[in-house]
Amino acid sequence: MIYTVTFNPSLDYIVKVDDFKTGQVNRTASERLFPGGKGINVSIVLKNLGFDNVALGFIAGFTGREIETRVRDFGCSSDFIEIENGLSRINVKLKSQEESEINGRGPQISEEALEKLFAQLDRLKKGDVLALAGSIPSSMPSDTYERIMARLENRGIDIVVDATKELLKKVLKYHPFLIKPNNHELGDMFGVTLKNDDEIILYGKKLQEMGARNVLVSMAGDGAIFLNEDGSVHKSAAPSGEVKNSVGAGDSMVAGFLAGYLESGDLAAAFKMGVAAGSASAFSEELATRQEVSDLLNKI
Structure with a gap:
């Protein structure tokens, strides 16, 4: 089974305003509401691609219950832990002449939770896959990722980590199956600006020398680079299309x-599918569907 963890899920309220002006009343041209958080996004796309999975994490209050309802509406299973106090956050994403975001804080997560x-x-078993994605809320210990990976070490569980800077560096000693920094995050980890492939x-x-098995570096419109644990390096340009949504x-x-x-047991094929899925979501107002990914896969 595949499991994803989202420590601080959100309701993403996405509004379009034709000509947003500060200091006065604005009317929306459109509005949409989605469950948000990096792990939840991974869960939804996996389900869209035909893979059952379980979304884990923390929810609180009526917003938390709505997050869980909407996650299940996408066909995903979930086993969220409900926090007694506080509310799961609402993130407002305003699209007008420019894009602006206001992100909520979320509930306090106790050591007991x-x-x-x-x-x-x-309870995870050998052969299971775990995706840890996103930042750690300020109410949680900064070594939470490390504690998780230490508990699961040498148990035959493939762990994917999508995090940044020190959060990512500190887990490399546990040999994650896959890490996915973007090119800017990769440079930030070493205090450099990366200028070319x-x-x-x-x-x-x-990063592989520090312990990562496979490294997938996304580069937005410039495509992606994959460093396979067998030593091979794969590059892919991004397929052409109109970017509608980077979230x-x-x-x-x-x-x-x-x-x-x-599906294939082939890391090179997995890389192509990853590029197709990332691009399909970028070219859509919502997260990628199986058909959208298949259409792009033929162009890579």
Whole structure:
């Protein structure tokens, strides 16, 4: 089974205003509401691609219950831990002449609640896949990812980590199956600005030397680079298309990679599926569907 963890899920309220002006009343041209959070995005795209999975994490209040309802509306299973106090956050994404975001904080997550999540993860079995995605809320210990990976070490569980900077660096010693920084995040980890593919490959290999098995580097409109644990390097340009929405494209790439790998057992094929899924979400107002991914896969 595939499991995803989203520590701080959200309701994403996406509104379009034709000509937004500060200091006065504005009317929306359209509005949509989605369950949000990187792990949840991975779950939804995996389900769209035909792979059952279980979304884990923390929810609180009426917003939390709505998140869970909407996640299940996408066909995903969930086993969220409900926090007694507070509310799951609402993130407002305003699209007008420019795009602006206001992200909520979310509930306080206690050590007791965290232990409940650890207990859930302790039930994972050999052959299961776990995707850890996103930042850690300020109310949680900064070493939470490390604690999870230490508990699951040497149990035959493939762990994917989509995080940034020190959060990612500190888990490399546990040999995650896959990590997915983008090119800017990769440079930030080493305090450099990466100017070309050769430099991206050089620093991606440094992450492998530090313990990562497979490294997938997304580069937005420039495509992606994949460093396979067998030492091979794969590059892919992004397929052509109109970018409509960048939210969730990286998460979709992770989901597509996992789907491709579980279908074929081939990491190179998984890379192509990841690129197709990430691009399909970028070219859509919503997250990628199986048909959209299949259409793009033929162009890569």
